Every structure is written in structure tokens, then in C-alpha cells.
Amino acid sequence: MEWTSAITATSMGASVPWPSLAPYDDGVTATDPIAELRSAVNQAARALRDGELTGPEPSLDCPPKPELGDYSSNAAMLLAAPLGEKPHDVAVRLGAELERELGGGESIDRIEVAGPGFVNLFLSDPWYRRAMASLAGAGERLGPTPTDSPERVLVEFVSANPTGPLHVGGGRHAAYGDALTRLLEAAGHEVQREFYVNDAGGQVERFAASIAARMSGGEMPEDGYEGAYVAELAERLGAEGVDPADSDLVGRRGVKLVLEEVRATLDRFGVHFDNWFSERDLYARGEVDAALGRLDRAGHTYKSEGALWLRTTEFGDDKDRVLIRAGGKPTYLAADVAYHWDKLERGFGRLIDVLGADHHGYAPRLRAAIAALGADPDAFEAPIMRLVHIVEGDERAQMSKRSGDFVSLDELIDDIGVDAARWFMLWRSHDTPVDLDLELARRESSDNPVYYVQYAHARIASILRKAGEGAERASADAGALTPGTSLQPTEKALIKRLLEFPDEVREAAARRAPHRVCAYSTTVAADFHAFYRDCQVVGAEGEGVERSRLALCLLTKRTIAGALGLLGISAPERM
RNA sequence: GCCCCCGUAGCUCAGUGGACAGAGCGACGGCCUUCUAAGCCGUGGGUCGCAGGUUCGAAUCCUGCCGGGGGCGCCA
Numbered sequence: 008m009e010w011t012s013a014i015t016a017t018s019m020g021a022s023v024p025w026p027s028l029a030p031y032d033d034g035v036t037a038t039d040p041i042a043e044l045r046s047a048v049n050q051a052a053r054a055l056r057d058g059e060l061t062g063p064e065p066s067l068d069c070p071p072k073p074e075l076g077d078y079s080s081n082a083a084m085l086l087a088a089p090l091g092e093k094p095h096d097v098a099v100r101l102g103a104e105l106e107r108e109l110g111g112g113e114s115i116d117r118i119e120v121a122g123p124g125f126v127n128l129f130l131s132d133p134w135y136r137r138a139m140a141s142l143a144g145a146g147e148r149l150g151p152t153p154t155d156s157p158e159r160v161l162v163e164f165v166s167a168n169p170t171g172p173l174h175v176g177g178g179r180h181a182a183y184g185d186a187l188t189r190l191l192e193a194a195g196h197e198v199q200r201e202f203y204v205n206d207a208g209g210q211v212e213r214f215a216a217s218i219a220a221r222m223s224g225g226e227m228p229e230d231g232y233e234g235a236y237v238a239e240l241a242e243r244l245g246a247e248g249v250d251p252a253d254s255d256l257v258g259r260r261g262v263k264l265v266l267e268e269v270r271a272t273l274d275r276f277g278v279h280f281d282n283w284f285s286e287r288d289l290y291a292r293g294e295v296d297a298a299l300g301r302l303d304r305a306g307h308t309y310k311s312e313g314a315l316w317l318r319t320t321e322f323g324d325d326k327d328r329v330l331i332r333a334g335g336k337p338t339y340l341a342a343d344v345a346y347h348w349d350k351l352e353r354g355f356g357r358l359i360d361v362l363g364a365d366h367h368g369y370a371p372r373l374r375a376a377i378a379a380l381g382a383d384p385d386a387f388e389a390p391i392m393r394l395v396h397i398v399e400g401d402e403r404a405q406m407s408k409r410s411g412d413f414v415s416l417d418e419l420i421d422d423i424g425v426d427a428a429r430w431f432m433l434w435r436s437h438d439t440p441v442d443l444d445l446e447l448a449r450r451e452s453s454d455n456p457v458y459y460v461q462y463a464h465a466r467i468a469s470i471l472r473k474a475g476e477g478a479e480r481a482s483a484d485a486g487a488l489t490p491g492t493s494l495q496p497t498e499k500a501l502i503k504r505l506l507e508f509p510d511e512v513r514e515a516a517a518r519r520a521p522h523r524v525c526a527y528s529t530t531v532a533a534d535f536h537a538f539y540r541d542c543q544v545v546g547a548e549g550e551g552v553e554r555s556r557l558a559l560c561l562l563t564k565r566t567i568a569g570a571l572g573l574l575g576i577s578a579p580e581r582m
Numbered sequence: 583g584c585c586c587c588c589g590u591a592g593c594u595c596a597g598u599g600g601a602c603a604g605a606g607c608g609a610c611g612g613c614c615u616u617c618u619a620a621g622c623c624g625u626g627g628g629u630c631g632c633a634g635g636u637u638c639g640a641a642u643c644c645u646g647c648c649g650g651g652g653g654c655g656c657c658a
Binding site for chain 1: 584585586587588593594595596597598599600601602603605606607616617618620621622623638639651652653654655656657658
């Protein structure tokens with residue numbers, strides 16, 4: 008028996024596709040209306056095959072048009088081949104079985120067979136009432152039930168070189184990494200957020216030399232840092248009495264000051280790290296030597312041309328990589344091997360490194376290095392972030408205002424605000440470039456998708472204010488209400504949409520895809536606005552109708568706030 | 583040359599096996615004595631890069647090709 012319930016099957020997502028371990032009728036909570044439907048479909052399908060079922064799990068979808076029902080399943084089409092019957096005939100029998108399974112007319116208005124063999128379910132108002140009750144029962148904490156296989160996840164992101172302010176690209180890393188950690192936590196994982204500080208090595212030396220040159224009026228080093236902030240740093244260090252000749256001190260102070268800036272910017276952006284991990288400390292604690300020793304003992308290193316190499320080709324890389332240069336200096340990879348070994352030693356079962364597009368070639372060798380250390384390379388993931396382009400109307404804005412001076416995240420926040428900035432960095436998949444249109448992002452109108460969603464939330468808040476304290480009581484007994492009038496199509500559509508939220512969060516977490524939450528929250532807002540158009544809430548006619556609709560408003564408000572919260576975007580009470 | 587990502591509406595993009603392919607922007611036309619018009623409704627707009635293959639069914643999976651971007655350092 009290979010089937011699993013959708014609840015368990017999808018909970019772990021991409022890396023562990025179903026079939027998973029649990030039998031398919033486990034994990035279904037009686038109060039989850041979607042899980043009940045799935046379970047019923049599975050049971051009905053199994054009944055047609057005398058309990059012997061293998062193969063793909065039947066779907067439970069929303070049909071493209073309302074005339075095709077509230078939910079549909081492809082189960083009959085999947086069963087047609089093994090049963091040796093026509094899909095349509097199987098669908099008819101399945102429909103009858105399903106009707107029994109769901110207790111006759113209690114939940115189901117009718118079942119139809121359509122198209123190539125879809126079984127379409129038309130659900131009753133009582134079913135929708137119960138669905139609302141189950142949502143209300145979740146209280147403030149909407150979203151998925153925690154995964155039954157939680158992981159300890161370390162998400163390393165931003166990790167920008169501490170040699171200058173964060174630019175918009177770093178902002179996208181920050182928004183993505185932060186939203187990802189929120190999603191993973193919502194899915195039930197234990198998450199740490201970490202910023203790796205590259206405070207050792209060549210670029211810091213060059214940075215120090217650049218500051219020193221500004222301080223002493225000396226020669227700028229080749230590939231030095233030109234930005235105006237370098238001059239400011241030089242001034243501050245001068246005021247502190249730092250000797251420009253003490254390059255080690257200049258570097259350390261410069262890095263410290265830059266990191267304070269970076270931290271302040273991230274703070275303002277709503278991104279907070281649990282840990283700032285210093286590369287310099289890694290060396291100081293001897294971890295680099297220890298990691299290299301471990302690789303050496305495992306027989307994965309060799310000397311050639313005066314350098315120490317790691318045999319990454321044994322683990323899928325396309326060429327071997329240098330760990331210690333001929334001159335005796337360790338490479339960046341050497342430190343990173345030690346760093347990732349440290350992560351594993353700290354007990355993390357999953358390591359997610361959010362990398363920039365320009366580092367994507369780095370992932371295979373890091374994966375190889377992890378394997379060489381004797382760890383499971385599949386524990387390592389590296390989502391690749393594509394670039395952010397700043398666009399203004401039709402014009403491509405200059406990425407650099409002054410040579411070497413990128414548009415900073417602070418400037419962007421000053422311009423469009425934190426909510427819009429986060430939204431526009433998250434609403435596209437991380438592996439597609441973003442054109443951030445300042446003109447659109449600044450606009451305070453429905454054209455601007457972030458305000459579109461926030462406005463729905465504020466509108467609901469306004470309705471609830473108008474309704475007063477009745478709104479509070481409405482949520483408590485939403486499902487028990489049986490108004491004299493039947494539910495409007497837009498009410499049903501909205502309820503269905505809210506029911507999707509847990510699956511959306513699970514999927515978004517499993518696929519490392521916060522942009523799905525943007526798309527979802529937009530559709531919730533759209534469904535709400537349609538409901539608002541069709542259905543008077545306060546003062547609605549009919550026994551219990553007002554309270555029922557107030558309850559729906561409250562549930563929608565919680566869902567939108569929950570979705571925006573996962574994105575780190577505020578849900579305003581008024582706009 | 584090898585590796586990775588991408589190619590869907592005029593633009594920017596959702597959509598990793600299901601029913602006539604979606605959203606936002608842009609264009610055009612309607613709707614405010616009524617719970618927020620930061621809203622709603624309607625119109626126009628697509629050979630899902632191309633060609634094969636797998637499948638009852640493909641934008642989605644496989645192969646090849648074309649086009650765009652990125653990466654292939656004893657830089658980080």
C-alpha cells in the first residue's frame with residue numbers, strides 16, 4: 008500500500024516526494040475539511056480496486072470553472088488503465104462510491120462526471136459551514152499543521168562582504184532569506200538565521216588599504232574601494248586616532264563600522280539574524296586547520312604544483328580545487344569547508360546557503376567538499392538569487408549613481424518604504440531577475456499589488472470596526488450558524504481560498520518559494536474584494552447572515568495577515 | 583568546449599501531468615446619495631522558442647536544436 012494522505016505526502020515537499028511512510032488514511036484530522044475530502048476520494052478509489060492500490064495519488068483540485076463544481080478529482084482516469092475500463096465508466100462508479108463515503112446528502116449536493124473522466128463534487132452549504140468552523144477553530148494560528156519530520160535548518164543568507172553598505176541586491180537576498188526562514192518555521196522546522204562575515208582575506212586587506220590611502224592621502228590600491236563611504240570611514244578612523252599604517256587595526260575597525268551600518272539597515276528592513284559568524288574567528292579557533300586535517304585523513308587531498316588540492320571531482324565537481332595556495336595562503340574554499348563542517352557539527356541536518364548568481368558555480372564544489380568531509384551532500388542546498396534591476400517607468404535607472412556606488416538598500420527604503428521594497432523583491436521567483444519599477448512601487452493605488460493586498464486587510468478592519476463587538480462573537484460559533492439564505496458564490500469562493508492557505512504555505516516552504524505566498528495573498532485579496540462587492544456584511548438581511556459574513560471577514564483578515572507576515576510585510580488596520 | 587538558469591499576452595512574470603493557459607502593468611470602455619473607489623465590472627490581446635518522444639492527457643516529463651543570461655581562478 009503506497010498511498011499517503013496529501014497531508015503527509017506534501018508536508019516534506021520537494022526532496023521527499025510521496026510515497027512516504029504513512030498509510031494514506033493516517034494523519035487526517037477530523038476537523039480538516041480538505042483532508043476529509045481527500046481521504047474520501049482515496050477510500051472510494053481503493054474500494055474500486057478491492058483495497059489494492061499503487062501509483063500516483065488521486066488529485067483534489069479546484070476546477071477551472073464554477074459550473075464544474077467545487078472540487079474535482081482525476082482518480083477515475085488514473086484507475087481506468089489498471090481496471091481496464093473506460094475512464095468515464097470508472098468515474099460514474101467512483102462517484103457513487105464517493106457519495107456513500109461522504110455520508111449521502113450531508114456534505115454533497117451532487118456529483119457529476121465531466122470531460123475526460125473528472126469526478127466533480129458540488130458541496131453543500133453545511134459543508135462550507137463546517138469548513139468555516141474548522142478555520143475558526145484554528146484561532147489566530149492559521150496555516151499548516153507542523154510537519155511530522157521536522158529538520159534543524161541553518162539558513163545562511165546575505166553574507167555580503169563587510170566592505171560597504173548593502174545595495175539592493177543584498178536587499179533581495181535579505182528579503183528572500185528572511186521570508187524563507189519564516190516559511191520553514193511555519194511548516195514546523197527549527198531554523199537559525201546566519202550571516203557569514205568574510206572578515207579575513209584579500210578583500211579586507213584591500214579595503215583597509217583603501218581606507219588608509221584616504222587617511223594618509225597615499226596611493227589607492229589596485230581594485231580599491233572608491234565609494235564616498237570609504238572617505239567617511241577614513242575620517243572617523245582618523246578622529247579615533249587610528250594609525251593608517253596599522254593596516255590590521257584599520258581593517259578591523261573599518262569592518263566593524265560597516266557591519267554596524269549593515270546591521271542597522273537590515274534591522275530597518277525587518278531582517279534579524281540569530282548569529283553573525285566571523286571567518287576570522289574560524290581561523291582563530293583553528294577550525295580551518297582541523298577541517299583540512301579531516302580531509303587529509305580521509306585521503307581526499309593531494310599536493311601538486313606547490314598547492315594543496317581537494318579532490319572534488321570524486322564527488323561530482325568538474326575539476327579539483329585548491330585549498331592552500333602555493334604561497335601558503337588558504338583559499339576562500341578552505342575557510343568555507345571549515346565553516347560548513349562547523350555548521351554540521353552544530354547539529355544542523357539541513358544547510359541552506361542563499362547564493363548570488365555570480366556564485367552559482369561555487370555550489371557544486373561546496374557540495375563536493377561536504378561529501379568529502381563524510382557528510383550527506385543532499386543536506387546542502389544553494390538557492391541561487393538573480394539580480395535586481397532598478398527601473399523607473401520605461402527607463403532603466405542607472406545601477407550606479409557614482410562610479411562604484413550602487414543604489415543602496417537604505418536609499419530604496421527611503422524611496423518606496425519597507426513593505427513595497429520587500430514585496431517587489433519577493434513577488435518573483437528567486438531564480439528570475441527582478442525589474443523593480445520605482446514608479447509603480449511608489450504609487451499608492453490599486454495598481455500597486457502590495458497595497459492591493461494591504462487594502463483588503465484594512466477594508467476588513469474597517470468593516471469589523473463598524474460592526475463593533477458583534478464581530479468578536481461571530482468568530483466563535485461561525486460553523487454552527489445556519490442562516491436562512493444560502494451562501495453566495497463569492498462567499499463560497501472566498502472560503503475555498505482560505506482553505507488553501509495551509510497547503511500553500513507547505514508548498515512554498517518545500518519549494519523554497521516565498522513568491523508563491525505573494526501570488527496567493529493577491530488572490531485572497533481579489534476574492535475578498537469580489538465578496539465585498541456582492542455581499543453586504545454589516546446590516547445584511549436574513550437570519551444570521553450578518554454574523555456569518557462577519558466571521559468570514561475575520562477569517563480572511565487573519566489569513567491575509569498571516570500571509571503578509573510570512574513575507575515580513577505589515578497588515579495595516581487603516582489605509 | 584563543459585555546467586547552471588531562462589525562453590508563456592505589447593512589457594514584467596505566475597503556472598514542475600489534467601478540462602477552452604493566468605496575474606500585474608500598459609491600452610480602451612463603464613461603476614461612488616450604500617460596510618474604505620488604494621475598489622469593482624467589461625473589451626482587446628498568446629504558434630506556451632522550434633522539432634520529435636513518453637502519456638488516456640504535456641506549458642509542465644525525456645531527447646535534440648535555436649535564442650538570451652550567468653558560471654567555469656592558486657578572486658571572493
